Amino acid sequence: MTTTLTEAPPPVASTAQQRTPPRARGRLTPYWLLLPGVLWLLVFFLMPMVYQASTSVQTGSLEEGYQVTWHFATYWDALSEYWPQFVRSVLYAGSATVLCLLLGYPLAYLIAFRAGRWRTLVLILVIAPFFTSFLIRTLAWKTILADGGPVVGALNTLHVLDVTSWLGMTAGDRVLATPLAVVCGLTYNFLPFMILPLYTSLERIDGRLHEAAGDLYATPFTTFRKVTLPLSMPGVVSGTLLTFIPASGDYINADLLGSTDTRMIGNVIQTQFLRILDYPTAAALSFLLMAAILLVVTLYIRKSGTEDLV
Amino acid sequence: MEQYQPDRPSPALRAAARRSLSGGRAALARRSLLRASAGGALALGGLGTLGACGIPPAGRSRGGERAEDRSAKEKTVAFSNWTEYMDVDDSGKRHPTLEAFTRRTGIEVEYTEDINDNNEFFGKIKPQLAAGQDTGRDIIVLTDWLAARLIRLGWVQKLDPANLPHAYTNLSAQFRNPDWDPGHAYSYPWQAVSTVVAYNRKALDGIEVTSVSDLLDNPRLKGRVGFLAEMRDTVGMVLQDMGKEAAAFTGDDYDAALARIQKAVDRGQIRRFTGNDYTADLNSGDLAACLAWAGDVVQLQADNPDVGHIVPDSGCITSTDVLLIPNKARHKTNAERLIDYYYEPEPAAELAAYINYVCPVDGVKAELEKIDADAANNPLIIPDRDLAAKSFAFRSLTSEEETAYEEKFAKLTGA
Numbered sequence: 001m002t003t004t005l006t007e008a009p010p011p012v013a014s015t016a017q018q019r020t021p022p023r024a025r026g027r028l029t030p031y032w033l034l035l036p037g038v039l040w041l042l043v044f045f046l047m048p049m050v051y052q053a054s055t056s057v058q059t060g061s062l063e064e065g066y067q068v069t070w071h072f073a074t075y076w077d078a079l080s081e082y083w084p085q086f087v088r089s090v091l092y093a094g095s096a097t098v099l100c101l102l103l104g105y106p107l108a109y110l111i112a113f114r115a116g117r118w119r120t121l122v123l124i125l126v127i128a129p130f131f132t133s134f135l136i137r138t139l140a141w142k143t144i145l146a147d148g149g150p151v152v153g154a155l156n157t158l159h160v161l162d163v164t165s166w167l168g169m170t171a172g173d174r175v176l177a178t179p180l181a182v183v184c185g186l187t188y189n190f191l192p193f194m195i196l197p198l199y200t201s202l203e204r205i206d207g208r209l210h211e212a213a214g215d216l217y218a219t220p221f222t223t224f225r226k227v228t229l230p231l232s233m234p235g236v237v238s239g240t241l242l243t244f245i246p247a248s249g250d251y252i253n254a255d256l257l258g259s260t261d262t263r264m265i266g267n268v269i270q271t272q273f274l275r276i277l278d279y280p281t282a283a284a285l286s287f288l289l290m291a292a293i294l295l296v297v298t299l300y301i302r303k304s305g306t307e308d309l310v
Numbered sequence: 311m312e313q314y315q316p317d318r319p320s321p322a323l324r325a326a327a328r329r330s331l332s333g334g335r336a337a338l339a340r341r342s343l344l345r346a347s348a349g350g351a352l353a354l355g356g357l358g359t360l361g362a363c364g365i366p367p368a369g370r371s372r373g374g375e376r377a378e379d380r381s382a383k384e385k386t387v388a389f390s391n392w393t394e395y396m397d398v399d400d401s402g403k404r405h406p407t408l409e410a411f412t413r414r415t416g417i418e419v420e421y422t423e424d425i426n427d428n429n430e431f432f433g434k435i436k437p438q439l440a441a442g443q444d445t446g447r448d449i450i451v452l453t454d455w456l457a458a459r460l461i462r463l464g465w466v467q468k469l470d471p472a473n474l475p476h477a478y479t480n481l482s483a484q485f486r487n488p489d490w491d492p493g494h495a496y497s498y499p500w501q502a503v504s505t506v507v508a509y510n511r512k513a514l515d516g517i518e519v520t521s522v523s524d525l526l527d528n529p530r531l532k533g534r535v536g537f538l539a540e541m542r543d544t545v546g547m548v549l550q551d552m553g554k555e556a557a558a559f560t561g562d563d564y565d566a567a568l569a570r571i572q573k574a575v576d577r578g579q580i581r582r583f584t585g586n587d588y589t590a591d592l593n594s595g596d597l598a599a600c601l602a603w604a605g606d607v608v609q610l611q612a613d614n615p616d617v618g619h620i621v622p623d624s625g626c627i628t629s630t631d632v633l634l635i636p637n638k639a640r641h642k643t644n645a646e647r648l649i650d651y652y653y654e655p656e657p658a659a660e661l662a663a664y665i666n667y668v669c670p671v672d673g674v675k676a677e678l679e680k681i682d683a684d685a686a687n688n689p690l691i692i693p694d695r696d697l698a699a700k701s702f703a704f705r706s707l708t709s710e711e712e713t714a715y716e717e718k719f720a721k722l723t724g725a
Contacts, residue, residue: 061709061713062463062709063462063463063709082725085725139587139590142590142591142594142596143594146594146596147534147594147595147596148594148595148596171533171578172532172533172578174533174596176581176596177533177581177582256587258582259580259581259582259724260575260580260582260583260722260723260724261724262724263723263724263725267724267725268725271720271725272720273433274427274429274430274432274433275429275716275720276713276716276717276720277713277716278713278717
């Protein structure tokens with residue numbers, strides 16, 4: 001582009017003299033603009049990654065120091081020791097994601113198409129819990145699900161807990177300190193991550209498409225199936241990713257709402273790193289978690305497609 | 311209680327003197343220098359290869375543990391403590407005992423409550439201490455086992471006995487000479503914490519709880535019993551209950567205790583292993599009975615008359631939270647003066663009246679009676695002879711034991 005400009009004969013001599021010659025610097029501008037982002041990634045993503053990768057193949061102890069001995073067996077040991085927690089993390093995060101989608105889709109739909117002048121208010125209500133800390137929100141569930149509380153009382157009267165007990169999701173007539181409580185906590189804490197992307201992609205849908213579908217004698221259900229749902233898929237995909245990824249690494253919910261048989265991989269990493277001071281195993285587990293998430297997400301995206309992921 | 315005799319060095323003082331002769335840091339200077347240069351060479355190797363990223367030994371910090379003591383020039387001291395571990399006036403913003411200290415000495419105290427968890431705090435200060443840098447703190451408060459680790463690693467400074475006359479005189483006999491810091495060369499207790507069995511009378515509904523065995527075995531308490539995620543407290547209490555000594559147990563004893571807890575976990579007897587959050591569960595009755603820290607129980611009882619506690623006949627585990635001066639702290643003398651100040655009966659009583667933990671200072675009872683007679687007669691704050699006899703410390707562990715035991719205990723609690 002710049003070369004054509006210089007080679008082109010000047011239309012008016014005087015303006016050609018005034019025009020500054022093409023600056024070589026200009027070509028570098030995009031890179032300069034990229035610089036902050038790249039630096040950020042280098043310092044806060046790549047370097048910690050390299051450091052973690054290095055830690056995971058070290059051996060040693062706090063007193064003796066740690067040396068890189070390329071001890072890859074740590075990975076295998078960690079995986080064979082803690083695979084149940086891995087499986088559990090994926091299961092819990094998966095269940096929470098599905099629940100989030102089931103709860104979040106109707107709500108996002110409501111906000112996008114039916115809320116009218118209440119739209120802003122409802123959106124704020126969705127985000128409002130985020131004004132308090134993650135910890136407080138999770139602790140609130142201890143009160144909600146307390147053994148003697150109304151929720152557990154009602155579930156017991158309706159014999160719902162007999163069913164969940166039989167499924168192994170609760171223990172006896174309580175909900176706290178069971179897998180169900182952990183999944184509830186995860187669902188609640190990550191629900192806005194599902195609702196907001198869903199809302200953005202639903203809100204973008206042109207209302208006239210619905211009218212057109214109606215004009216073509218589509219029932220409301222067919223309109224939803226053939227028009228709304230396909231157009232909201234980018235929201236579904238990004239919403240599930242934004243929910244599943246942090247949920248599978250979470251450890252607060254399992255810690256506060258769970259028991260010994262609900263510990264997730266995040267708890268194991270925390271214990272290894274802070275309590276047992278086995279930094280290599282903690283680092284290896286972190287990498288395995290990343291790999292597991294990457295695998296699940298890749299499979300999911302291949303299945304659902306990312307053409308117009310928000 | 312041994313009497314303080316000014317003309318004859320106390321046992322503590324003698325132990326401190328012995329240590330300074332035999333365990334001097336000078337002998338280690340060359341080794342740490344070698345390590346430092348090795349570390350430098352590794353760093354020069356470049357970040358590109360993973361091989362260059364080895365973590366240097368955490369041992370003795372390079373460049374010595376002392377920094378220039380600016381106490382005389384800068385009348386300030388930075389004190390890091392746990393939350394709610396200091397007296398507060400009615401406005402909730404000022405700390406009367408600290409202010410009295412400032413008035414008397416002119417030393418300004420930068421008081422921060424930034425310690426929430428021993429393990430987390432260790433993770434936080436480790437990089438600086440390992441690298442031989444100032445943490446920005448002159449005094450930190452840590453639980454004894456972590457203090458033992460820091461002393462083992464050489465990350466805290468030896469205290470100067472000359473600045474601690476009250477501390478030497480007034481430290482209760484029960485807390486003298488712990489095996490991890492003989493003669494208190496590096497640390498002084500801030501408060502002590504006893505682990506007891508607490509219960510919610512309403513939730514118990516007539517079930518009698520008198521021992522740790524009841525928690526582990528009574529089928530009527532299934533799923534409503536809590537133990538502490540702090541390994542030493544839980545395993546120590548179970549060891550005592552089994553007739554072993556927490557202060558002197560073997561590896562087999564430890565495994566036997568874990569096997570006993572594991573059985574209770576497998577049966578669904580134990581609801582959770584908790585940190586401080588058991589207080590909410592006990593208050594609501596979700597936990598009918600649990601292991602609990604005495605200071606919490608005193609505070610809970612004030613709000614909820616259903617909450618009670620017992621000290622099992624087999625005894626209770628008492629750990630201490632101790633004051634330490636980390637390496638490179640810049641106001642060591644000021645820090646020592648502050649430590650000593652809290653060993654005077656008056657400030658110690660004022661503190662004890664407010665925070666309700668076991669006070670390690672002798673001669674506090676008379677002072678405390680003036681402020682709060684109930685507290686003065688509460689054995690959980692001023693231990694009586696009976697409780698002192700039933701208090702046991704968990705023995706200190708070697709670094710290998712610590713790793714192995716923590717790992718086994720982590721498996722027990724679900725990893």
